[in-house]
Amino acid sequence: MPKSRSEIPVATVSRLALYLRELQQLQRGATVHVRSQSLAERLGLKDSQVRRDLSCLGPVGQRGVGYPVPDLIVAIERVLGTDRAWNVILVGAGNLGRALSGYKGFDQQGFRLVAVFDSDPQKIGSKVEEFPVQDLDSLESFIANTQIDLAILAVPASAARSVASRLEAAGIAGILNFAPIAVHSSGSTTVQDVDLAIELQRLAFSVVRNQRPQ
Amino acid sequence: MPKSRSEIPVATVSRLALYLRELQQLQRGATVHVRSQSLAERLGLKDSQVRRDLSCLGPVGQRGVGYPVPDLIVAIERVLGTDRAWNVILVGAGNLGRALSGYKGFDQQGFRLVAVFDSDPQKIGSKVEEFPVQDLDSLESFIANTQIDLAILAVPASAARSVASRLEAAGIAGILNFAPIAVHSSGSTTVQDVDLAIELQRLAFSVVRNQRPQ
DNA sequence: TAGATTGTTAATCGATTAACAATC
DNA sequence: TAGATTGTTAATCGATTAACAATC
Numbered sequence: 313m314p315k316s317r318s319e320i321p322v323a324t325v326s327r328l329a330l331y332l333r334e335l336q337q338l339q340r341g342a343t344v345h346v347r348s349q350s351l352a353e354r355l356g357l358k359d360s361q362v363r364r365d366l367s368c369l370g371p372v373g374q375r376g377v378g379y380p381v382p383d384l385i386v387a388i389e390r391v392l393g394t395d396r397a398w399n400v401i402l403v404g405a406g407n408l409g410r411a412l413s414g415y416k417g418f419d420q421q422g423f424r425l426v427a428v429f430d431s432d433p434q435k436i437g438s439k440v441e442e443f444p445v446q447d448l449d450s451l452e453s454f455i456a457n458t459q460i461d462l463a464i465l466a467v468p469a470s471a472a473r474s475v476a477s478r479l480e481a482a483g484i485a486g487i488l489n490f491a492p493i494a495v496h497s498s499g500s501t502t503v504q505d506v507d508l509a510i511e512l513q514r515l516a517f518s519v520v521r522n523q524r525p526q
Numbered sequence: 527m528p529k530s531r532s533e534i535p536v537a538t539v540s541r542l543a544l545y546l547r548e549l550q551q552l553q554r555g556a557t558v559h560v561r562s563q564s565l566a567e568r569l570g571l572k573d574s575q576v577r578r579d580l581s582c583l584g585p586v587g588q589r590g591v592g593y594p595v596p597d598l599i600v601a602i603e604r605v606l607g608t609d610r611a612w613n614v615i616l617v618g619a620g621n622l623g624r625a626l627s628g629y630k631g632f633d634q635q636g637f638r639l640v641a642v643f644d645s646d647p648q649k650i651g652s653k654v655e656e657f658p659v660q661d662l663d664s665l666e667s668f669i670a671n672t673q674i675d676l677a678i679l680a681v682p683a684s685a686a687r688s689v690a691s692r693l694e695a696a697g698i699a700g701i702l703n704f705a706p707i708a709v710h711s712s713g714s715t716t717v718q719d720v721d722l723a724i725e726l727q728r729l730a731f732s733v734v735r736n737q738r739p740q
Numbered sequence: 741t742a743g744a745t746t747g748t749t750a751a752t753c754g755a756t757t758a759a760c761a762a763t764c
Numbered sequence: 765t766a767g768a769t770t771g772t773t774a775a776t777c778g779a780t781t782a783a784c785a786a787t788c
Contacts, residue, residue, distance in 0.1 A: 366746090512718075513608055
């Protein structure tokens with residue numbers, strides 16, 4: 313039987329997004345069915361883990377056959393919440409922010425950039441993709457007048473907390489935080505951190521662990 | 527007693543990098559000691575978890591006082607392997623690659639960009655930061671002549687596997703992969719994936735789970 | 741039906757937490 | 765010493781895995 317969202321383990325949620333990525337690739341290749349073993353091999357997992365994860369969606373597989381790719385895509389998107397469009401604003405039009413604004417992967421997954429903000433007078437008015445950079449001062453009024461779901465926070469660490477508070481106060485439901493600082497969320501706003509330097513540190517650790525397996 | 531790198535739980539390694547970031551901030555503020563409770567609050571963790579994690583480093587704390595900030599920084603950097611400089615190349619000089627090349631956080635943590643590669647003739651020869659973009663064809667010869675530790679892979683998904691194989695064959699120890707595709711590593715090369723669209727999907731899931739807590 | 745693969749169980753493994761003795 | 769905080773234990777919690785009955 314399908315699990316409700318709150319019953320799905322967090323570790324499973326992370327992998328559901330990975331499965332979705334593979335499935336979308338399979339669908340582009342017109343693959344109709346996929347076995348748990350095949351998905352597992354592609355992602356470096358155990359087949360039993362894939363089956364357990366997918367069983368959270370309900371009985372979507374076909375015994376003796378595998379999982380129907382299109383059905384599985386729909387089921388995962390429904391659980392993740394990406395079966396609808398999400399309106400996203402970008403705060404911070406620096407190098408990283410500009411790169412993120414043009415990132416194709418966001419659009420492909422239904423995340424729609426609708427506005428860009430920065431506090432730098434030199435940047436305000438210039439264009440990022442097709443969006444004129446708006447003054448950070450107008451953040452609240454813009455959010456009040458537009459249905460915005462998420463914000464991508466790509467400002468310096470020194471500004472991150474203050475901007476995050478304002479986003480929360482304005483009622484943004486989720487923040488994807490690229491600033492290298494812990495941002496505390498109040499009750500209703502969810503914060504997801506992506507720290508690029510930390511990812512590189514994790515990689516470095518894996519390397520030194522492999523190099524001298526003590 | 528200190529644990530060897532292979533004995534440290536993976537979950538702990540991820541947090542050690544977070545502790546390091548906080549500690550560096552504390553050190554800039556000239557804080558001498560920090561208690562587990564204080565670190566825990568800053569990062570939204572339990573104090574007992576902080577103490578358990580830090581105990582992997584050996585007895586670096588002072589009972590009744592807390593952890594000496596400078597000593598703790600040194601101990602974490604030594605375990606993570608970031609107590610030395612790492613030479614890094616960037617493959618892929620698109621929007622994301624260019625943003626990553628200028629990312630301050632890498633430099634601050636001892637990761638030194640030394641070269642940039644791309645296969646696009648339009649980009650080859652142009653400058654990214656102070657680095658002229660080199661032809662991807664010269665990847666192997668460059669790596670053979672320079673001590674390179676890590677590669678940041680910021681090419682399209684369609685090119686990622688082929689470039690990753692070449693990096694592995696050339697003896698690169700670790701790859702930070704930003705391409706939205708599973709890259710399989712052979713024995714000696716470690717791959718760390720960062721998929722930005724997947725991070726946004728995880729955020730979306732947290733939001734829908736919070737909005738309708740079933 | 742026979743063959744194959746899912747869905748699910750039970751066992752194992754690893755991570756988190758509270759509590760407190762050790763000790764600065 | 766008294767107060768405070770670490771380091772560590774034991775219990776709990778959650779995630780992974782192998783195995784196999786269910787069933788397409």
